[in-house]
Amino acid sequence: MPNPTKIIINCETKEEQIIELTDEEVAEMEAAAAIAEEKRQEEEAAQAAKATAAASAVAKLEAIGLTAEEIAALRG
Numbered sequence: 001m002p003n004p005t006k007i008i009i010n011c012e013t014k015e016e017q018i019i020e021l022t023d024e025e026v027a028e029m030e031a032a033a034a035i036a037e038e039k040r041q042e043e044e045a046a047q048a049a050k051a052t053a054a055a056s057a058v059a060k061l062e063a064i065g066l067t068a069e070e071i072a073a074l075r076g
Helices: 023-063 068-075
Strands: 005-010 015-020
Touching: 023 068
Parallel strands: none
Antiparallel strands: 005 015
């Protein structure tokens, strides 16, 4: 399977070149994609942990008898 291509446009001459990416450029692109995916997963995990902590806090406040309005006021 051929490598992906890139387009280089010379704005002065309006000349376009379609060039196949080198194996090194493809490897860099794949590495960058892997890093971005890892970062996305870490951010999702952090958001899930934050949501779980918030739900736990609300549950504890409800357990001691606070109303939804009182909890909302405390959370600001």
